[in-house]
Amino acid sequence: MTTIYSIDQLCALTDLPKRTVRYYMQLGLVDRPVGETRAAHYTPVHLGQLMQIRKLADAGVSLERIRAVMVGGESPVPERQRSPGAISVRSHVFIAPGIELQIDPQEAGLSPEQLRAFVCTVLTAWENKNEQ
Secondary structure, rough: OOOOOOOOHHHHHHHHOOOHHHHHHHHHHHHHHHEHHHHEOOOHHHEEEEEEEEHHHHHOOHHHHHHHOOOOOOOOOOOOOOOOOOOOOEEEEEEEEOOEEEEOOHHHHHHHHHHHHHHHHHHHHHHHHHHH
């Protein structure tokens, strides 16, 4: 089963207002939602697109350049290279026996609020899966 998000969940995870998310869709930077009106929902693909846009925008990249990156262009923001001895703080979230989520919030570009919202969404999805 694929994880799906409401517009509110998507906005909480990306720390973007609904208006901005809809604007990015209007510009073609983000795929349209699955479904129409109130039944519309979003997938991890949408989340990934918005997180990439957020990362580039926070680095000062223009929307024109972001558009080029989103269609397969090279990112103007280099990936951080880890060097020997680099220290990384990761969050380990126990989901169920044998299932643990490991997240590096800094590398993922998540604020503490976004991390909390993401973990809550994952736990809710797992609970919903087990109720079916």
